Amino acid sequence: MKEHRAEEIVGRIRQAVPHGVRDWRLHRGELTIVAERRLILEVLRALRDGAGLGFNFPVDVAGVDYLKHPHPPFAERFAISYHLLSWASEERVRVQAPVPEDDASVPSVTALWSLANWTEREIYDLFGIHFEGHPDLRRILMWEGFQSHPLRKDYPLKGLGERSNFDRVADDFPQAAESRRLQTSPVDQKLDESVGRKLDERKANG
Amino acid sequence: MADIAPTKAAAGHTVDEPVAGDTPAGERMVLNFGPQHPATHGTLRLILELEGERVVKCTPHIGYLHSGFEKLGEHHTYNQYVTVTDRMNYMSPYANNLAWHTAVEKLYGIECTDYTKLVRLILAEVARLQDHSFFIGTSPLELGGVTPFLWSFIGREECYDVFEFVTGSRYMTSYTRTGGLLWDIPPDFHERVSYVADRTPPELKDMEDLVLHNPMFRSRMRDIGIISKEMVVDYGLTGPIARASGIDRDLRRDQPYLGYEAFDFDIPIGTVGDSFDRYFLRYEEMRQSARILKQALKELPKKTPQMNVDPDYKVTLPPKHRVYSKMEEMIHHFELIMPNTGGAPPVGEVYAANETANGELGFYIISDGTKFPYRVRVRPPSFIHFSILPDLVEGRLLSDVISVLSTLNIIAAELDR
Numbered sequence: 001m002k003e004h005r006a007e008e009i010v011g012r013i014r015q016a017v018p019h020g021v022r023d024w025r026l027h028r029g030e031l032t033i034v035a036e037r038r039l040i041l042e043v044l045r046a047l048r049d050g051a052g053l054g055f056n057f058p059v060d061v062a063g064v065d066y067l068k069h070p071h072p073p074f075a076e077r078f079a080i081s082y083h084l085l086s087w088a089s090e091e092r093v094r095v096q097a098p099v100p101e102d103d104a105s106v107p108s109v110t111a112l113w114s115l116a117n118w119t120e121r122e123i124y125d126l127f128g129i130h131f132e133g134h135p136d137l138r139r140i141l142m143w144e145g146f147q148s149h150p151l152r153k154d155y156p157l158k159g160l161g162e163r164s165n166f167d168r169v170a171d172d173f174p175q176a177a178e179s180r181r182l183q184t185s186p187v188d189q190k191l192d193e194s195v196g197r198k199l200d201e202r203k204a205n206g
Numbered sequence: 207m208a209d210i211a212p213t214k215a216a217a218g219h220t221v222d223e224p225v226a227g228d229t230p231a232g233e234r235m236v237l238n239f240g241p242q243h244p245a246t247h248g249t250l251r252l253i254l255e256l257e258g259e260r261v262v263k264c265t266p267h268i269g270y271l272h273s274g275f276e277k278l279g280e281h282h283t284y285n286q287y288v289t290v291t292d293r294m295n296y297m298s299p300y301a302n303n304l305a306w307h308t309a310v311e312k313l314y315g316i317e318c319t320d321y322t323k324l325v326r327l328i329l330a331e332v333a334r335l336q337d338h339s340f341f342i343g344t345s346p347l348e349l350g351g352v353t354p355f356l357w358s359f360i361g362r363e364e365c366y367d368v369f370e371f372v373t374g375s376r377y378m379t380s381y382t383r384t385g386g387l388l389w390d391i392p393p394d395f396h397e398r399v400s401y402v403a404d405r406t407p408p409e410l411k412d413m414e415d416l417v418l419h420n421p422m423f424r425s426r427m428r429d430i431g432i433i434s435k436e437m438v439v440d441y442g443l444t445g446p447i448a449r450a451s452g453i454d455r456d457l458r459r460d461q462p463y464l465g466y467e468a469f470d471f472d473i474p475i476g477t478v479g480d481s482f483d484r485y486f487l488r489y490e491e492m493r494q495s496a497r498i499l500k501q502a503l504k505e506l507p508k509k510t511p512q513m514n515v516d517p518d519y520k521v522t523l524p525p526k527h528r529v530y531s532k533m534e535e536m537i538h539h540f541e542l543i544m545p546n547t548g549g550a551p552p553v554g555e556v557y558a559a560n561e562t563a564n565g566e567l568g569f570y571i572i573s574d575g576t577k578f579p580y581r582v583r584v585r586p587p588s589f590i591h592f593s594i595l596p597d598l599v600e601g602r603l604l605s606d607v608i609s610v611l612s613t614l615n616i617i618a619a620e621l622d623r
Contacts, residue, residue, distance in 0.1 A: 027554045027555065027556070028312055028313070028315065028554060028556050030555075030556060030557065032555070056439060057439060057442065058439075058442040059442060059557075059559070059566070059568065059585060060442075060557075060568065060570065060583070060585040060590075062570050062583040062585075064572060064581050065581075068574075068580075069572075069574050069580055070553075070574050070575065071553050071574070071575075081570065081583075083557055083568075083570070083585070087455065090460055090461055092557065094555075094557065113439075113440055113441075113442065114440045114441050114593070114594075115440070115441050115442035115590060115593070117593055118589065118590070118592075118593040119589075119590075122589075126276075139269075140268060140269060141268065141269040141272040141622060141623075142269060142272065143269065150274060150277055151276060151277055157277060157278075157280075157281055
């Protein structure tokens with residue numbers, strides 16, 4: 001994309017949504033528009049429906065954590081990147097909504113495109129960013145009850161021990177626990193007993 | 207004859223409708239479909255709420271194969287990560303390699319030589335044949351037909367033979383490198399690929415004769431899971447699924463890369479957008495791929511066989527035999543391989559996409575100026591296509607779930623990443 005076309009696009013959005021655009025940049029011919037997160041729905045709607053814009057096709061919604069980036073484009077820690085494509089002009093545009101850490105929430109764009117349903121769920125799951133107005137905001141890749149958000153930069157690659165501390169289901173299936181006790185080594189038996197004791201305590205405490 | 211009870215159709219039911227009274231009204235049966243069901247192409251799970259045979263609610267549960275590929279990307283260099291991309295859509299690993307390095311090269315701001323582009327294009331079309339030939343075999347398999355599956359795997363094996371011969375690996379090819387390829391193509395590349403291109407159309411004819419007029423197949427595919435044009439835009443569907451609904455889009459033609467604009471090929475589009483269209487559209491795409499292959503093979507001898515665009519080896523890896531025998535190349539190899547040395551891309555972010563067999567496969571890379579990507583985001587077509595499934599199957603029969611699921615061509619490794 002050429003610079004004058006980028007200026008035209010940004011100008012049209014600024015006209016439609018007066019305080020929506022904070023900044024924009026052009027890198028490798030790709031336009032990135034930095035939009036205010038509270039007005040993200042209006043900015044994206046203007047890009048989709050506005051005259052001379054027509055970015056009708058949703059390509060992707062991605063989360064970014066700029067915590068350890070040496071040259072972050074803005075002060076906020078997180079960002080949501082919306083990629084759009086225009087079928088008419090074959091142009092692509094990326095809209096970034098900066099999200100601060102202390103109030104990590106963005107309005108959901110599921111009203112504009114259903115594509116945002118699962119992609120926003122994934123960002124909620126992996127980054128812990130809340131989407132206001134999302135119809136079904138649940139974890140999607142990690143399991144229910146998982147505590148962390150793995151794609152955050154402060155989450156280590158090896159994990160936080162979730163793998164070794166996985167919950168046992170012995171109290172739901174006493175026969176399974178019994179058969180395991182018969183098959184396992186004395187060390188594991190001791191472990192099972194301690195787990196069993198804990199479960200008994202938990203039961204005793206209600 | 208008079209005392210034979212009238213058939214359901216004669217009694218006013220269409221075949222599509224379940225018999226009323228199977229379950230008491232309001233009582234629903236919950237069925238766990240997967241994660242180890244033979245028709246689920248790997249580990250994906252649907253929780254189906256049924257009233258009789260009719261699906262009232264469908265809740266997909268995914269993540270059983272989640273391996274943190276995006277997180278892994280932050281801990282691999284740009285050339286190392288290509289081995290991880292192999293494991294995404296494992297039906298056409300080479301297409302993922304190519305999509306990854308398309309984005310990486312955009313980030314570096316380099317462009318390959320014409321020769322490298324052409325080799326990449328040929329292999330991309332072989333990968334498309336490989337992916338589609340898997341699809342056209344497994345879809346009837348999931349409906350209960352074993353013969354198409356066995357037949358289509360003959361063609362698929364030939365594609366694997368090409369990759370084995372070129373890359374040394376049948377499955378996990380890892381053939382692309384930043385600005386080039388792992389090594390040059392072997393001497394009888396031309397014969398092997400033209401064998402695949404020549405065999406594809408007659409093989410497809412045989413398959414079509416077997417499947418097209420099968421009444422069982424037709425009744426389970428026709429008018430099942432219709433996707434409208436509005437839904438395509440709403441859900442961001444791409445590739446054969448979008449084209450089956452009559453959307454005339456193909457990145458190879460609309461945003462040409464690798465020099466696709468020089469080739470003559472048609473883009474098939476469907477009319478109804480049902481499972482049947484999605485299935486047979488891929489046949490035509492395979493024929494077009496064979497057509498592109500024949501043209502490309504004619505072009506190949508005309509190009510100067512120069513793989514490396516970068517004679518100083520500042521970005522691309524020098525060939526191994528020179529690393530072991532020449533001083534300069536040894537130094538460049540060291541610089542490129544060791545951390546905290548040269549060869550890092552500038553700070554910035556790019557998105558680049560390829561038209562793979564399954565749809566638009568894109569990579570969004572954020573670079574912080576080191577040798578490791580700061581953030582890697584995959585735009586996986588399977589993940590985006592799968593979210594439409596509840597819309598397509600709710601209110602339909604249980605057996606339609608299989609038909610719709612099979613023609614969406616969900617690859618679990620790409621879905622969960």
